[in-house]
Ligand SMILES: NC(=O)C1=CN([C@@H]2O[C@H](COP(=O)(O)OP(=O)(O)OC[C@H]3O[C@@H](n4cnc5c(N)ncnc54)[C@H](O)[C@@H]3O)[C@@H](O)[C@H]2O)C=CC1
């Protein structure tokens with residue numbers, strides 16, 4: 045089957061939790077981007093801010109001719125209205141369906157990429173028995189069990205947490221040689237395919253303070269992280285480490301690598317959200333389609349107040365378009 049060129053198709057944007065800031069940042073992103081980067085919003089039109097100029101469509105391709113004058117919407121009827129800041133379990137099924145539908149469109153090539161607005165994982169679990177810690181794992185499942193990693197990226201930093209949404213107490217057991225090896229391999233392949241970085245330089249953080257300080261503060265670095273890095277180097281990967289995490293993210297250190305792999309969620313996400321909360325983008329590497337997302341969450345504390353900044357969503361839409369171009373599809 046022949047596919048149209050990427051820029052003949054819109055990016056599919058799932059609505060996320062409608063009681064968060066997802067709908068309002070979608071409307072504001074459309075106001076700024078319009079036909080320069082067509083996207084189609086998947087969700088319940090009743091959840092968009094009053095007065096948003098929309099055009100309901102039935103096929104993503106229709107977005108290309110309407111994005112200049114209205115926000116193209118693939119309508120999905122949700123069970124309940126959306127009260128700002130108050131997630132409603134009745135809407136959990138609709139939120140999941142928007143992600144699933146956007147994924148289908150991206151997998152079939154009817155959308156050029158998938159961008160997702162933030163969800164509340166607990167609300168989806170409580171409301172619909174959602175069995176995944178987040179989009180990353182759900183999308184991997186929808187793609188037939190793809191092996192994926194989460195990467196957060198901005199102009200000056202890319203970070204990959206090897207373990208993601210697990211309790212800190214579980215990290216030492218979950219952070220294994222097999223997981224770190226797979227994370228390096230997926231990250232290297234993803235940076236080559238989606239960012240044009242052949243054999244990227246990957247810095248690996250230690251697990252313990254001062255990367256273990258020679259065994260005085262933990263043994264994982266000596267026992268297996270350093271030996272695995274040596275093996276990966278011998279196999280041709282441009283990996284370095286284990287680096288003390290506290291000195292891996294200052295300006296000079298960031299010039300020495302293309303991506304940093306960290307042992308756990310906060311080790312990776314604190315530096316990027318501190319440096320670039322407004323422009324950070326969450327990317328899933330390893331999927332058969334391009335997926336991006338803003339780096340922030342549902343921001344219930346400001347939902348519905350007209351205060352939400354659409355910059356991270358706009359950065360995510362732009363990054364999706366660049367990644368598509370890098371794939372040369
Ligand atoms: N991709 C996703 O689906 C993500 C979902 N979440 C979910 O979001 C929920 C809330 O998480 P929090 O830790 O509170 O983080 P959050 O990012 O929603 O909010 C943290 C702070 O940043 C502010 N903020 C966030 N985005 C903003 C924007 N675009 N403009 C202006 N201010 C903004 C909020 O008002 C709040 O003060 C949780 O349920 C979490 O699981 C969090 C991160 C990503």
Ligand SMILES: NCC(=O)COP(=O)(O)O
Nearest residue numbers: 177178179180181326337
């Ligand atoms: N902390 C990142 C986050 O919660 C986003 O996860 P995902 O939904 O993109 O898997």
